[in-house]
Amino acid sequence: MRDPILFRRTDVLSPDESDYWKDLLYRVSKIGTEVEVAPPKGEARSRLETFLHEALGPSGSMENLGPFGVLDVTPEHSGLEVRFIGRQPHFEALHKQYSAIFAILQEGGARVRATCGLHFHLLTPTLAEPAPEIILANMWNLVRRYAPELRFLTSAGANRGALCRHRMYCSHLEMVRLSPGWMTMGKIAQELKDSPRTPEHQNFLNLEHLGFTTTGDILPLHLEFRFPDMHFSPLTVAAESLLFLGLLLKAVDLSQYGVVHVGKIVPWQRKVDLLDMLSNNDGDLATSGTGAVTDEVVSELSEGAEELLDLLAPVYDRIGHGAALEVLRALARRPISLLRSAGYSWEEIEGVLQEAMTADDVGLDDTDRRLMQGIELVEWSNLPSLEAWQWHAARELYLTPQELERRLQLLAKRRGVRWEPRLGTFMFTS
Numbered sequence: 001m002r003d004p005i006l007f008r009r010t011d012v013l014s015p016d017e018s019d020y021w022k023d024l025l026y027r028v029s030k031i032g033t034e035v036e037v038a039p040p041k042g043e044a045r046s047r048l049e050t051f052l053h054e055a056l057g058p059s060g061s062m063e064n065l066g067p068f069g070v071l072d073v074t075p076e077h078s079g080l081e082v083r084f085i086g087r088q089p090h091f092e093a094l095h096k097q098y099s100a101i102f103a104i105l106q107e108g109g110a111r112v113r114a115t116c117g118l119h120f121h122l123l124t125p126t127l128a129e130p131a132p133e134i135i136l137a138n139m140w141n142l143v144r145r146y147a148p149e150l151r152f153l154t155s156a157g158a159n160r161g162a163l164c165r166h167r168m169y170c171s172h173l174e175m176v177r178l179s180p181g182w183m184t185m186g187k188i189a190q191e192l193k194d195s196p197r198t199p200e201h202q203n204f205l206n207l208e209h210l211g212f213t214t215t216g217d218i219l220p221l222h223l224e225f226r227f228p229d230m231h232f233s234p235l236t237v238a239a240e241s242l243l244f245l246g247l248l249l250k251a252v253d254l255s256q257y258g259v260v261h262v263g264k265i266v267p268w269q270r271k272v273d274l275l276d277m278l279s280n281n282d283g284d285l286a287t288s289g290t291g292a293v294t295d296e297v298v299s300e301l302s303e304g305a306e307e308l309l310d311l312l313a314p315v316y317d318r319i320g321h322g323a324a325l326e327v328l329r330a331l332a333r334r335p336i337s338l339l340r341s342a343g344y345s346w347e348e349i350e351g352v353l354q355e356a357m358t359a360d361d362v363g364l365d366d367t368d369r370r371l372m373q374g375i376e377l378v379e380w381s382n383l384p385s386l387e388a389w390q391w392h393a394a395r396e397l398y399l400t401p402q403e404l405e406r407r408l409q410l411l412a413k414r415r416g417v418r419w420e421p422r423l424g425t426f427m428f429t430s
Helices: 015-028 045-056 091-107 133-145 147-153 185-194 234-254 265-278 295-319 322-333 336-341 346-356 366-376 386-397 401-414
Strands: 030-037 070-076 079-084 118-123 222-225 417-420 425-428
Touching (some): 030 091, 030 234, 045 079, 045 091, 091 234, 118 234, 147 295, 265 295, 386 401, 386 425
Antiparallel strands (some): 118 222, 417 425
């Protein structure tokens, strides 16, 4: 993180408390989405609504996932909104789910327009104890600090002059002025509720579903990220889901030290200026007017997005979703908006993102699987040293030591591996 500044707090988490909350929130957090689409041009939305009801089989119950994880399909200002039941985020499972769903949406003629958002809800339905307020404070300030980069990374407009939806749907105006450096998160939530210029539910990061205890801690913990634009990229939805989980877990890490600051005055003002360039009400219809976003500004936003992902990278190493990080890095360089403005189709966009994923996340060959089995079942143990184990495994798998090392590095990204001297073997850490 460039120029890190922390607000000092008396309620910082101990290392043990941090480990506890990271583990607990990883176990109980679910990510659900609200997908907004428009019907075919010139066609009443009733036909598409009927088609989606029949094809998606919404369960109507949060306790019943149904065939596609769809809760309901309802009319909305953009046309139709499809709400998904939250589930524990797993990259491959989410990719598979949204691939099937987006194929059905497109089969029915659904379109993505500038009025269409893609809202992500981070829920903790089984959390039975209040989360420390400092975790929410760090989440709030992480989103504030990297707001222009997050808006850029999740943009999906169709041309350079309209990279994203306009500000009304996901306003940053209140967020940039409200700081946990001198306000409690309960006070910030109340300010958002009472704001005369931004409806509560249309904030960049919506806090309206939170609850606060008498001591200021958080229960229920339910956040809504409203800024992503709607698109038809399953890989991106899966990666964005892991992005928001990653932000939450990083907020826990930071809570051992204080509350992260948005930055020094001049860099922070530049962040606000970037937000205004990206997210405004100056475009045609429902788009932002992004003509001021030059190639130099794009490079600046990409650099900031890479900084955020470098900060989050240890989280993905820990939870074993390296594929999500690779997709996010590709989007930091060229978000969907830039790919669409360059003429890429939805299928071609998926191809670009697929290429960005590392080989082990794309697929494992038979030798990879045999190597995994050898480690999982502790087949090659009691070797006197790490080097001796590598030579033994290489002979067993008919690999050169260099090729074995390459495959071990890929497995380390996927599962994590460590040398266990007591057993004389490698072991997985996840």
